[in-house]
Amino acid sequence: MSDKQKNFQVEKPGITVKKQEDFSEWYTQVVLKAELADYSSGKGFIVIRPNGYEIWENVKNFFDAEIKKTGHRNAYFPTLIPESLLKKEAEHFAGFVPEVFWVTKAGNNELSEPFAVRPTSETIIHDAMKRWIRSWRDLPLLLNVWNSVLRAEIKSTKPFIRTTEFLWQEGHTAHSSEQEAEKEVSEILDLYKRVAEELLAVPVLIGKKSDKEKFVGAVYTTTLESIMPDGRALQMGTSHHLGQNFSRPFEIRFLGEDGEMHYVWHTSWGISWRTLGALIMTHGDDKGLILPPTVAPVQLVIVPIVFSESSKANEVLSKCQEIKSQLQSSGFRVSLDSRENYTPGWKFNEWEMKGIPLRIEVGPRDISNKSVILVRRDSGKKESVPLEGLSQAVLTLLEEIQRSLWEKAKKLLEDKTKNASTFSELSEILDRDSGFVSTYWCGSRECEDQIKDKTGADIRVIPFGQPSDMSGLNCVLCNSKAKFFVYFAKAY
RNA sequence: GGGGUCGUGGUGUAGCUUGGUCAACAUACUUGCCUUGGGCGCAAGUGAUCGUCGGUCCGAAUCCGACCGACCCCA
Known part of the structure; x- marks a missing residue:
């Protein structure tokens, strides 16, 4: 049959490609035909339709109730951030500026100071925290915001997975001690893990990001990483320890019980509608979407x-x-x-x-x-x-159904996780099957960059619970002494 | 960052090479009848300034340019 004749074949209104055969096209069709989302005007903008939004609402309701149990409260901060505020933490600013939208005019008048459309709200929230925190009795300050942020995506957008504007929650907390802040970072990560695994039935690996991949401005970033059926990793959420990197430039200090002034310790953390992308990719089949009962708007x-x-x-x-x-x-x-x-x-x-x-x-x-x-x-x-x-x-x-989806997804993660001890193994697995590849790394940025250059994969996660003894183990690339057990993958 | 494919009623496409007589087909939608345990059928209708802007031409969906948008592959 010629292509022309094929075009005249009656197409059923369902999904017309197989998940195995054309994953990208399959994903797009499911999103559009299940009426989860639609494209909108402007690059990378999508509309979330009721079928999709209600799934997000279910995720949101669960998470919102859980963080309230631990004393977090919701608030709202402006969409626009004055340039001077965004610039206050230099590293943070440098990291985000390539994807920031700027508002430079009000009506016909040029603004004397441009506004950034928030790519994330650390700066504007810390600016307010500075006014609210006086003493140790004001801490911890546990805030959460449900909003949208905008990041200019130069290339390759995908509904839910990478869009110019996306819905998320961003949590921002201030603590009187580093230990307490680190505990917060880890408790939130655990909660995110529950969202991914209990709600969405998507299993994740958890751990830290490398310095290269961490949130710009953070001391360290913890992450949840899942693997999709095409072998690419998807970051489901991140929880950052900001240390005093923001409290110092923003001068957020409190009078301690000891009668001394101290800088606060910050955390920030976020999970977005991207998780819906993971849900779609993980569970769907040739007939379309499969929703886990926990989040299905209609069960x-x-x-x-x-x-x-x-x-x-x-x-x-x-x-x-x-x-x-x-x-x-x-x-x-x-x-x-x-x-x-x-x-x-x-x-x-x-x-x-x-x-x-x-x-x-x-x-x-x-x-x-x-x-x-x-x-x-x-x-x-x-x-x-x-x-x-x-x-x-x-x-x-x-x-x-919930359990069976979970088990199937768990098996996918296991099947898509392999081990490599040499670079040629690493490279071969990434070429052939993709997926997670566990191996050892010396900790140098140079090796990390080179592996990215050669294979397209980066370090997705440095899992918690590193082997206690790494003597005799070597970096997959440079062969020098290993410092970390890590998972590499190509990512969305 | 590099390369490629594409844009025509709501949807999927044909037409473009060779400019006019070309806006077509299927499906969806509306109305009526008929049907209903895995995508029923018949009939009559509705619906498109051919992505946008500009150029060439007596004449542009078709040729040229720019822009916008979508998708895929590679890094």
Whole structure:
């Protein structure tokens, strides 16, 4: 068949490529066709549609509730940051300036001082903290912000994964001791790990970033890294120890219990809608999206099977309504698809593409059996379940789906993680399978840069819990004494 | 940073080489009938200044230039 003839073939409205065969195209189609997001005007800008936004809301609600338990409070800070503030921490400024948008005009008038559109809010928040912190009794100051930030992406944007503007939360805390700040950094990282693994069912590696990859202005950065089916790593969130790198230029000091003035210790941390990209890539299949029940805006969809000639249409529909209310009162997020202009088959395909974890089919046959058909999105497995005890059966199935997605993703991570002891091994694995490659590194920036140049991979994470004895182990590139056990990968 | 592909109703495309008679096909959408346990069918309709701006020409979706945007590969 020629290409021209092919173009005239009727295309079904579902996903037209296989995940295995054309991963990028598959991803784009899932995002657009499941109506998670759409492109907008302007480079790298996207619209998050309700199907996508509600997933984000579920992530947000979980995280928000958890940080409030530990005393964090939400606040809001301006979108625009005066240039002079952004410049206060030199390294931070230098790191961000290539991707900052500037506002230079107000109406027709040139501004005397340009405003940066926030790429992150450390500077404007620290500027305020300076006014709020007087004594050790004002600490810790635990703030969180839900907002969007803008970073000019020169090349290769991808919905959710890399966009010009993105939604996230940024936490900013000030502490009276370094130890307390470091504890905060680590507790937040643990919470992020729970978001990734418990909510999104995406397993992660955690640890520190190398100095090259750390947040500009931080003492160190801790990170969560996941691996996608195409073998590329995706950073799911970061938690930074800022030390006194900001409190000194911003002069944020407090009078301690000891009667002396001290600079505060800062942390900052963020997790963005990028995690939704990881969710899509990790769990989806050739039919489209698969949502973990924990974050699915709709966990179950009820599809009535109605025959007009059977004159049982009303009976079926009212039974569906009844089941819907029953499941809703049990706390499930349920939708009833009673559209008359689509056939059941059409609806099955549509809801599968949109990733709804569980489908309930109710037809005349089921009503006379006092049962319904439950169909799992992840496995496609169908079973007939008695109406009596339906809620319990649904709960069990949703939990099984969540667990099964998790286990599959866990296996993906294991399959995509390999070990290399020589550079040629490292290079070969990265060429062939990509994925995480664990190996040893001397700690020098030069080796790190060279490996990046030669393979395209960088150090994604220096895991916590380094081997206690590295004697006899050598750097994968320069062969000098190893200092760190690390994971390399090509990254999004 | 380097290279490449692409932009035509909501969606997917044809037409472009050789400028006019070319804006077409499928699908979606609307209305009516009919159907409904895995993407039903029939009929009649709606819908496009051919990405934007400029140039060449009697005449531009088609040729030229710039810009905007999307995608892919490599680093």
